[in-house]
Amino acid sequence: MGKSGEERRGSIGARRNPASADAILDAAKAELIEKGYAGFSIEGVARRARAGKPTIYRWWPTKSALLLDVYQRQKGGIDYGGSGSIEEDMFRFLRSLMGHWRKTSSGSIFRSLVAEAQSNPEAAAALADYAAFRRGHSGQMVRDAQARGEVPADVDPEIVADLLSSYAWSHLLTDRLDEDDATIRRAVHAIARGILTKPAAG
Amino acid sequence: MGKSGEERRGSIGARRNPASADAILDAAKAELIEKGYAGFSIEGVARRARAGKPTIYRWWPTKSALLLDVYQRQKGGIDYGGSGSIEEDMFRFLRSLMGHWRKTSSGSIFRSLVAEAQSNPEAAAALADYAAFRRGHSGQMVRDAQARGEVPADVDPEIVADLLSSYAWSHLLTDRLDEDDATIRRAVHAIARGILTKPAAG
Amino acid sequence: MGKSGEERRGSIGARRNPASADAILDAAKAELIEKGYAGFSIEGVARRARAGKPTIYRWWPTKSALLLDVYQRQKGGIDYGGSGSIEEDMFRFLRSLMGHWRKTSSGSIFRSLVAEAQSNPEAAAALADYAAFRRGHSGQMVRDAQARGEVPADVDPEIVADLLSSYAWSHLLTDRLDEDDATIRRAVHAIARGILTKPAAG
Amino acid sequence: MGKSGEERRGSIGARRNPASADAILDAAKAELIEKGYAGFSIEGVARRARAGKPTIYRWWPTKSALLLDVYQRQKGGIDYGGSGSIEEDMFRFLRSLMGHWRKTSSGSIFRSLVAEAQSNPEAAAALADYAAFRRGHSGQMVRDAQARGEVPADVDPEIVADLLSSYAWSHLLTDRLDEDDATIRRAVHAIARGILTKPAAG
């Protein structure tokens, strides 16, 4: 998390100093983890990063922009399958996303982001954009399955991705990331196979 | 929303004055609706209710306690189907819940509650309890369908309810309550019928 | 300058706390003396007084209001004569005013006030009011002399007071408060000789 | 105030670019006039002059240095009489000085200089020098009158000049440059009558 250099970190000319950006993102992450969203303040980040507030506001116009950046730096590789089976892919996706949130600090950062979005329209827009982007991304699982003929073409990949990420979100937001594999599998199974009783000939 | 009397509303002796409690809850709700969670402040509530701040802090020690009280006074009836078809029931449930949130103020109050729960453990616990209760409640749709033989017994009603409410939550939290009926139907369809290509003989 | 109590100095109800006012004025004076006008800040005063900034802004809407208050608390008794001679009275007035400015800290406070008035219209108005009030006050010397018949009625006491205070101001502002008595007497003499009633035969 | 060329004004080699110096002084003057001393900032001057801040700091190490330079470029001719009467000369001097300050921008620049001198010793020294020089210069009126026999030799011209300029300063600093002629005449009259040689028989 940075080498925590002692020496002053000044301007390097008429362009952004990446050392400052790093220090600020590191400090923001640390503050978020230590104090949580409620105790998170630009003031505190500036203090910890030994940066001036204007330097922060210059590059992250809003608190949510900073939060989003912190989150994105943290994003690890989420497993998008390739197992050859859409059901297995969806399971792996959910388990890996929820595990990532639970095991790293990114879950708590994302919770902050969601909280911020509930009061800050800019954060809301940023989060909506991000979520849409992620839906598009994870919809790839479905499109791959369609290419394989596993899923018919009239299924909307976005809607499936929406169901999956909604499930993950609500578990994150209500402290239920530790759902066991069987439960996740059953949720995924419901989406893959449906919940209706199969016709006799099925 | 109260008669908003002009005359001073003082003490009625050595016990709580219900008129003040009402005025404060009304004011809190109004502030929440007008300004959203971000612009919500105890200060503002006190101002609008013409109440002293200590009067608020005396009865609602934290912001989340007040928020919860406001939300509880607001509960409206959600449509749990009875159409005879689980798919139609699920569609009606989602549409009615999302419409309720969108059209009344309860959506914005609930958003505030979710936001608060992300940093306040007390609010988090209250929200988790509430969500579990609601899942149990809306799982009834599935149990009814199982009784009809429409859904096999090995489907977990809680998981289905979880998928549905998760979908609604994530749309609430990302400002997508105005999803059109066709989209909601497709999501519900995925859960009911699954997304896999049906076998030729099916 | 205050007993520097250690214990917290909170609210005493819905009215101004004089202890806070005193602590703030003391702190402001000390800051002004230690750091001069350039280094004077509301922030610094609040810090030293252990007061919140809003407490300062509540009672002194502008920096100049605070400066003026500090100055006025400091104002010692200026000698307005009563020697029976207008020339002697004017001399004593100037010498006592300039000595007071030089020997106490009020000179440097007043310099700050004048400086502030050059950039802040509110301070300018406050200073103008104050200066006019003082001219009226010190004009009393002349009115007394007129009552004695020492000065003719058509002399405007305000103009004489203006000449005297202008002389004192310009010496304050250019670090010449240590003018010797002989020089002050000569300046006063120039003015006195012009306003004396001429002897009938003179 | 300069042609304010649109094209970039870069370096002209390893020496000072006079065009930049001019642009900076022009911009400083304009800022001072438009926004007054309070709104005067190096930042603003650089912006208006399309100059880099370091260029300003390179040549004018302090704000007061820049202020002085601006004032010096501005000197206008003040009327030192020659009317043959010391009283008339003094009146013309005051009226012309105050009018000059009022009608051109030099008054507001001088006010800034005085304000700056109250907290900046360097500026204070420069102002004191300048004021002494001006007193010597305007004392010439009195010396001329002494040569004519209108004023006795034991009157100190410096003290008379001090009274006059003090009067002008204090009116400048308290926004009273628009004093009418009659009032100025009465002030001058007070001084003049005191320094006139008295006719033997009155």
Place this chain on the structure above:
DNA sequence: ACCTAAGCGAGACGGTACGTCTCGTCTTGCG
């Protein structure tokens, strides 16, 4: 009929964070 106890409105208090401004320093790349 008094007396005490508690709730009430009001609003001041010491704090903290906000987002903006300017300071004076620094380092670049161009001319």
Place this chain on the structure above:
DNA sequence: CGCAAGACGAGACGTACCGTCTCGCTTAGGT
């Protein structure tokens, strides 16, 4: 090397709320 440009750490600005406090008042219930 001077120049325009502009990022940097620093820190003050004036405002908004926080949660706590003390006041003077009102009313009810216990004596």
